[in-house]
Amino acid sequence: MEKFDVVIVGAGLAGLAAAYTLAKDGIEALVIERGDYPGAKNVTGGRLYLNPVRQYFPADFWDNAPFERPVTTEIVTMMTQENAASMRFQALEFNNPPYQSYSVQRSKFDRWFGNQAAGAGAMLVSKSRVDDLIWENGKVAGVIAGGEELGANVVLACDGVLSLVAEKAKLREPGKPEDFAVGFKEIIELPEKTIEDRFNLLPGQGAAQLFMGSLTQGRFGGGFLYTNKTSLSLGMVVSIRDLMEKQPPIEAPVLLEEFKQRPEVAALIGDGELAEYSAHVIPEAGYKGIGRLYGDGILFAGDAAGLSLNIGLTVRGMEFAIASGVLAARAIKQAFDRNDYSAASLSVYQQLLQNSFVLKDMQTFKEAPHVLDNPRFFTYYPELMGNILKDLYSFGQEPKEGLVRTVRNRLSFSDITGILKDAWGGRKI
């Protein structure tokens, strides 16, 4: 049996960040990817918040990365069945480098990242699936890929949200519908100029638009739209539990079709050409959903460790994957220097994560899934907002009422107490 220092399962952001970091430290890392190339199986909404992870790489590392557009404009749209209210936010500092976030497409981005890792000396094997772990004396001692045994001092599982490798090894339970959402999206191609005109952008700059309200028909979730260089990423994220339970039932792809038919959306994507339809599961349980981070001879990073955070207006996962990959590599380096790959030795990984933004942010927002799991955010508030704005903007034959009265007409005493209650609940995030 061939033996390696480190076998990394999956060439996603966590796996490639780890492989790059290990290679730079002179540690032999083999990355095994089941897709035709890194990124072939990976999907993002997609935006990468780059700022938190810049510190882990050389300053010029990202200069040639295939980012789509820096996000300089943030838009939030609240939808009801009848209307939509949008807020557009631009900050002058978003307009200048270093940009805090970029839209990305994983197939391009991960291939580039893979080349960086390989260039640094990591071994990358695509088109090969890891089927299982090898155990020796209660410790993980390698993997089985394509029927072949590959020994390793330590295995880094970066095999994504389902982490079937961990599940097979009984290191985690199968995921439950309440802890996950499904994201599904279309890539819609449009000329660069059209995109910039439609979203009011300076050349090369990008927008991110979130949609909440009636589009999910009472289900936890929302819509998203990101501008790429010559395409839009338009999709939805919906709780799997709610897709199963909420009545009347509706098929996920139908939700997306109906969302696209909305004039507010149709106007943005009109004349565009569909180029791809993709879907991916997203961990939504936040801090409570963090799985096992390490064991004897094994570490978990990225989605495989449940590192992902949805706090409503921002949904983050990729930078957690990159950071956890780098920190796993650092933990492995320490274990390598000690020549001790036991759980106790690898536990430094948890420390590193705790000292980083990864676990700090997840801890800060640990109540977020609970607070956000409130149907009022998806029905009541968008409707309230829509109704008030409708009253303000509508002109009929009757004389118009004063502003305060218009608002008061839509806000009863019980409405106000309800809002205060939600605000009180929201203090936890």
Place this chain on the structure above:
Amino acid sequence: MSRSISLKEKLGFNVFKHSAESHIRIIPGAEKNERLKLAVYVCPAGLYSLNENGDVTVTVDGCLECGTCRIACGPEILDWYYPDGGTGVQFRFG
């Protein structure tokens, strides 16, 4: 995209590499399971359907490998694994 296109057409824009075996199997006896019936609603690729006998059937052609059905139904109902290396969907954009 003013014209609404069918899900099949949508999936036709993706690259799929053929695999010799089906990577999703309904565990025999579970075809009428109530939880399995919910897979019809959760699958973004619409691969699950209910036939006239009340059995749920699945086709893996067009599978996006997201795993939503796996999470919705659990391993007691679905025998689900990723397709072989180098097969299945290969995203060009992702």
Place this chain on the structure above:
Amino acid sequence: MNIIACVKQVFDLQQVRIKKETREPIMENIPLTIGDIDKNALEEGVRLIEQHGGKVTVVSAGSEDLEETIKEGLAMGADEAVLVIDSSLDSAESAVSAVVLAKTVKKIGEFDLILLGEGSSDNYSGQVGPRMAEILDLPLVSFVKSLKVDGHRIQAVRSLDDCMEVVEVDMPAIVMVMSEINEARIPAVTQILKAGRKPKQVLSLDEIEVDPAEMETKVETLSNLAPEQDRKQVIFKEDADTAAADLFNALQSEGFIGR
């Protein structure tokens, strides 16, 4: 036994998208691979070696990316690679490819059997094998669906339109295989890793002594467009009997089915 398997580096055609307005293929960012039937040719070579002993040399001509692409062939079991790398070779026409490959084979010198796919994945001209046979003055067996080696002779079953033909030929010879001859193996991880360390000889056009006159292109590509998909978008919604009759009539009036 020394076997040479000639393979071609091609774009992964499944990845190619078509520009709707112009019907032109979009070739940016497309991964490169070894042609499908070429893999069957190589696979057959590796299987023969596993049975009879000897070595398989994978031979190819193409642009700089070839050194990376050929690793797949080495991982599948070829013992070594001999490559001719020149930027002009990427879209070389069949006549040029045949000259380059034949000269490379001559340079290698010793061989018993040259294996090729019946046609390349991209152009499928099926000309390189016959042209090489002419240049090298070797017997050619094409459309081969199974192959046996017995001493200095090979026995090949040719799959023709309306029959199977069994042919025996003395080696050295050139054999062009069909995809049904075998199922090409998917290399194991360790084979892929070892592939990078296998011997690889990279030659220039000068080194194989190609005469510039032989490199002259005689074929001019006028256009390379996807076929037009002219959908009539007719749906027959009546009851099954009427709809079937209407469909039949429609197909008949379009001349797709007989009178």
